[in-house]
Amino acid sequence: MAKGFDIHIKGHPSEGLKVEPLSISEALNLLKVKNIEGIAAARVNGVLRDISGTLETESELEPVYINSDEGLDILRHSTSHIMAMAAKELFPGIRVTIGPSIQDGFYYDFDYERPLREEDLPDIEKKMKEIIAADLPFSRRELSSSEAIEFFRSEGEDYKVELINDLGAERVSLYTQGTFTDLCRGPHIPSTKMVKAFHLTKVAGAYWRGDENRAMLSRVYGIAFADRKSLQQHLHRLEEARKRNHVKLGPQLDLFNTYDEVGAGMIVWHPKGAMLRHILEEFEIQEHVKRGYELVKGPTILKTELWKKSGHFENYRDNMYFTTIDDNSYGIKPMNCLSHMLIYGSKIRSYRDLPKRYFELGTVHRHERSGVLHGLLRVREFTQDDAHILCAPDQLNGEIKGVLDFVKEIMDVFNFEYELEISTRPEKSIGTDEDWELGTTALIKAMEENHLPYEINEGDGAFYGPKIDVKLKDALGRKWQCATIQCDFTLPERFNLVYIDRDGQKHRPVMIHRVVLGAIERFIGVLIEHYAGAFPAWLAPVQVKILTVTDRNIDFGEKLLAEITSMNIRTEADFRNEKLSLKVREAQLEKIPYMLIIGDKECEEEGVTPRQRSGQNLPFMKPEEFIDLISDECKQRR
RNA sequence: GCCAGCGUAGCUCAGACGGCAGAGCAACUGAUUUGUAAUCAGUGGGUCGGGGGUUCGAUUCCCUUCGCUGGCUCCA
Numbered sequence: 001m002a003k004g005f006d007i008h009i010k011g012h013p014s015e016g017l018k019v020e021p022l023s024i025s026e027a028l029n030l031l032k033v034k035n036i037e038g039i040a041a042a043r044v045n046g047v048l049r050d051i052s053g054t055l056e057t058e059s060e061l062e063p064v065y066i067n068s069d070e071g072l073d074i075l076r077h078s079t080s081h082i083m084a085m086a087a088k089e090l091f092p093g094i095r096v097t098i099g100p101s102i103q104d105g106f107y108y109d110f111d112y113e114r115p116l117r118e119e120d121l122p123d124i125e126k127k128m129k130e131i132i133a134a135d136l137p138f139s140r141r142e143l144s145s146s147e148a149i150e151f152f153r154s155e156g157e158d159y160k161v162e163l164i165n166d167l168g169a170e171r172v173s174l175y176t177q178g179t180f181t182d183l184c185r186g187p188h189i190p191s192t193k194m195v196k197a198f199h200l201t202k203v204a205g206a207y208w209r210g211d212e213n214r215a216m217l218s219r220v221y222g223i224a225f226a227d228r229k230s231l232q233q234h235l236h237r238l239e240e241a242r243k244r245n246h247v248k249l250g251p252q253l254d255l256f257n258t259y260d261e262v263g264a265g266m267i268v269w270h271p272k273g274a275m276l277r278h279i280l281e282e283f284e285i286q287e288h289v290k291r292g293y294e295l296v297k298g299p300t301i302l303k304t305e306l307w308k309k310s311g312h313f314e315n316y317r318d319n320m321y322f323t324t325i326d327d328n329s330y331g332i333k334p335m336n337c338l339s340h341m342l343i344y345g346s347k348i349r350s351y352r353d354l355p356k357r358y359f360e361l362g363t364v365h366r367h368e369r370s371g372v373l374h375g376l377l378r379v380r381e382f383t384q385d386d387a388h389i390l391c392a393p394d395q396l397n398g399e400i401k402g403v404l405d406f407v408k409e410i411m412d413v414f415n416f417e418y419e420l421e422i423s424t425r426p427e428k429s430i431g432t433d434e435d436w437e438l439g440t441t442a443l444i445k446a447m448e449e450n451h452l453p454y455e456i457n458e459g460d461g462a463f464y465g466p467k468i469d470v471k472l473k474d475a476l477g478r479k480w481q482c483a484t485i486q487c488d489f490t491l492p493e494r495f496n497l498v499y500i501d502r503d504g505q506k507h508r509p510v511m512i513h514r515v516v517l518g519a520i521e522r523f524i525g526v527l528i529e530h531y532a533g534a535f536p537a538w539l540a541p542v543q544v545k546i547l548t549v550t551d552r553n554i555d556f557g558e559k560l561l562a563e564i565t566s567m568n569i570r571t572e573a574d575f576r577n578e579k580l581s582l583k584v585r586e587a588q589l590e591k592i593p594y595m596l597i598i599g600d601k602e603c604e605e606e607g608v609t610p611r612q613r614s615g616q617n618l619p620f621m622k623p624e625e626f627i628d629l630i631s632d633e634c635k636q637r638r
Numbered sequence: 639g640c641c642a643g644c645g646u647a648g649c650u651c652a653g654a655c656g657g658c659a660g661a662g663c664a665a666c667u668g669a670u671u672u673g674u675a676a677u678c679a680g681u682g683g684g685u686c687g688g689g690g691g692u693u694c695g696a697u698u699c700c701c702u703u704c705g706c707u708g709g710c711u712c713c714a
Contacts, residue, residue, distance in 0.1 A: 107709095115641055204709030205641025212711050216641055219709070247707085252649085260687065260705045319713085364714090369639050370705095372712060384714065462713095469714095481714055519714040550671045577671065585675035599673050611674060 010062040025051040039063045040071040041187040050187040067226040076101035078189045079224040085180035086127035097159040105223035116218035121200040136178040138188035197231035198224035244475035246528035247375035265373045265380030272541035293359035298339025304329035315463040336362035340388040341495040349499040355391035376525030383520045389512040400446035407483045421469045423460035431490045439487030440466040475529040482518035534591040538634035544571040547583040549599035556603040
């Protein structure tokens with residue numbers, strides 16, 4: 001019969017035991033693992049397994065505690081199974097599809113005769129609590145795919161049948177707790193009772209397998225944590241993130257607004273927001289000129305014929321707006337490249353001229369589907385800090401690396417952390433396979449040479465070429481593409497762009513499309529959340545506010561205002577006959593970096609006592625000293 | 639575009655069986671001359687997002703449309 005074999009806890013081989021076949025939980029017990037009730041699953045010889053599983057050979061065990069990343073993942077996944085069971089008990093005829101764990105929680109997609117609503121959530125939660133209290137074990141069994149298909153078909157669970165068919169595996173595993181059985185790889189927590197803290201957060205529609213031509217399912221989202229305290233902390237973090245929300249902060253700080261009567265996805269910039277944009281744009285122009293870019297500017301609408309030539313009409317028409325002028329069809333630009341192509345082609349170019357780097361703060365319009373619009377982060381009109389680099393093929397690598405450095409330098413100014421992704425050829429695209437291969441390799445090579453970590457996003461490239469995307473996170477941790485570097489071999493060809501090389505022959509330049517901030521709108525959206533609206537002095541639309549204590553101080557206040565303003569420091573005055581505490585409060589709510597409070601003392605001694613946004617006062621100083629101080633701060637972009 | 643939720647004064651929000659629409663802050667007027675996060679008093683302010691329907695009567699019920707939010711899909 002079964003012979004004895006060795007088991008031990010990872011890292012403690014000397015404390016191992018010789019045993020006969022036994023369950024993992026028994027093994028953990030025998031090996032005197034602490035806090036057994038906090039173990040969600042176990043790693044056995046490197047493989048995650050249920051602790052109800054059996055050990056039959058020599059094993060190295062590693063407990064996975066519920067509050068570890070892996071443990072939470074398992075907990076969340078199990079909670080989704082509990083939710084599916086609750087839904088099946090509450091809504092007869094409901095069909096289950098998939099229910100994975102995600103960041104902080106889980107979801108499950110259901111198909112029901114009507115969409116699930118938010119008001120259904122409390123009922124589902126209540127039922128889930130009953131299931132949890134019933135302390136139902138999760139049990140695993142394996143069977144052949146055909147048996148599993150038969151089982152799910154008898155249950156009316158067609159989606160599961162489809163999943164098993166697509167898996168194409170010989171055998172599959174099923175997990176059962178109470179009345180509910182699901183197709184699942186596992187592992188799961190030992191019992192429903194292990195779920196101590198969860199909350200259903202929202203419902204949303206989701207297409208079956210993400211395909212908009214297939215059924216619209218009801219997705220229920222929930223969050224789950226190892227204990228109530230962690231759940232509360234998470235809810236608190238969400239609350240804090242909401243306070244940074246640029247959709248609220250923007251209008252509150254009077255930066256911008258949207259107006260129903262203007263239309264969806266259109267931003268109206270108020271004076272302070274327009275100033276912020278201007279500061280960023282000036283900064284951008286300087287940084288580009290410094291790096292050998294030339295400023296150009298093209299029109300907003302160009303003939304449709306030209307969009308046909310470029311391939312946009314063929315590939316991007318659905319996102320474009322068209323209009324007619326004197327019987328000619330025109331397209332409103334969704335990208336800035338066309339004029340740049342014409343500029344390059346306007347004369348004979350020598351290899352000595354390359355690379356050409358054309359930079360434009362170009363305002364584009366794109367028809368985004370109404371459901372995707374979101375604050376400043378997804379709009380229909382936006383301005384890109386766009387450039388097109390035309391270079392010889394052997395310059396491509398250097399140019400890409402140059403842009404990667406550029407992006408890093410700019411992101412560092414704002415202390416942004418970012419993630420990089422390389423996107424490869426999508427289904428709807430133009431150009432030869434060789435060119436796509438060449439471009440993709442060039443991007444990867446540049447990334448590796450710059451020692452940058454990246455992920456690959458298959459099939460997510462632009463229609464004209466592969467790209468590197470730089471993603472920033474908003475307050476809620478959602479990722480948004482900002483900078484992007486895209487290779488393009490097609491456009492130079494379509495516009496027949498050439499340069500004369502050393503050999504006296506015409507050669508085709510390659511092109512890089514790239515943005516650094518991306519869209520000014522989106523960047524400002526992320527920026528507001530990054531700083532919670534409290535911009536560093538160099539960015540703040542209003543840098544200084546002068547507050548008088550009484551009317552006696554107005555004369556000196558006016559003098560000071562003129563002096564500071566004349567030094568190009570953006571200054572406002574509050575000379576109202578109000579209590580100082582009120583004026584301080586209001587300036588504080590406006591998140592202005594410096595207040596200068598002017599009372600009798602300052603008037604007599606002709607100086608200022610700056611109050612920083614932090615609430616701290618700087619020592620009394622002369623106006624010139626203050627001007628130096630803030631100018632210096634701006635120069636360093638602190 | 640699809641699914642769900644939402645839309646009441648400049649802002650934050652109450653409210654109603656279908657029967658004259660409410661508060662705080664802000665605004666305006668006056669008093670107050672004030673030293674680091676809200677001085678006091680008075681006044682004005684609303685097609686209850688738009689259109690249509692049901693009804694004696696709709697902000698409330700129904701339909702439709704616009705806009706916003708969260709997802710799906712799509713992208714800077």
